[in-house]
Amino acid sequence: MTAERPPRSRAERRRDSEQRLASDVDLWVATASPDGVPYLVPLSFDWDGETLLLATTESPTSRNLAATRVVRLALGPTRDVTVIDGDVEVLEIDALPRERGDRFAASAGFDPRALTTPYRWFRVTPRRVQAWREENELAGRELMRDGRWLD
């Protein structure tokens, strides 16, 4: 067990979360089938400051996202997490501006437009963002509500 650190302010948690969104390569993608079967995989992503971009080929994640249009994402290790509930838009692979796809390829380390396997884009708009490390940060973990960062 690590020594308990004092809880961060909301501003610190937002800064830490935005740094992680800007620099991490992968995150956890939790989805659900319309009849309540959970699914979870790590995927690469890109964050442009407002939305997250994911790309998957035919898979349970892809089917669940297309059917329910909601996702829960997590970044960081289990004792220093940022969790994002988001709304999902599905885009065909040629429906994204070229620059945005280039940006994804640079961040994620692969270019789904260049693959023979058919991929689709999933653009996630965060609705709720939370961040906490351990028990003493459960209070105050909400950073964004209804798509707006809290002051």
Add this chain to the structure above:
Amino acid sequence: MTAERPPRSRAERRRDSEQRLASDVDLWVATASPDGVPYLVPLSFDWDGETLLLATTESPTSRNLAATRVVRLALGPTRDVTVIDGDVEVLEIDALPRERGDRFAASAGFDPRALTTPYRWFRVTPRRVQAWREENELAGRELMRDGRWLD
């Protein structure tokens, strides 16, 4: 990017996964509401070699597990994962043998039997286990199917 390592054998992946189950304190718990809303949180757990034990108080995780009786768990960082699909039994906090609860308290670092907030136990029996690090380990990632370790 790290240099690509050669893919592990199934036996190596099983050994690595069982080591992690025996020694890790937390894992990711993905659940779904019956109408398809995903949920994901890190929780502490204990593994006794056959089942995983979780404990939560009233929460979306608790409600989802009680309603759907299925869970998807993940251990490890995003590029070295063990993923477990399991069936869930719900147990009232006093329904577990004392030794099993003691074991959980020692592993997880907290004793839900000692808290004033009401907790329940969730016992997870793995049905499917998969483990992979990167792209080159996607083939051969299945270690357990229908509750039986593959040879």
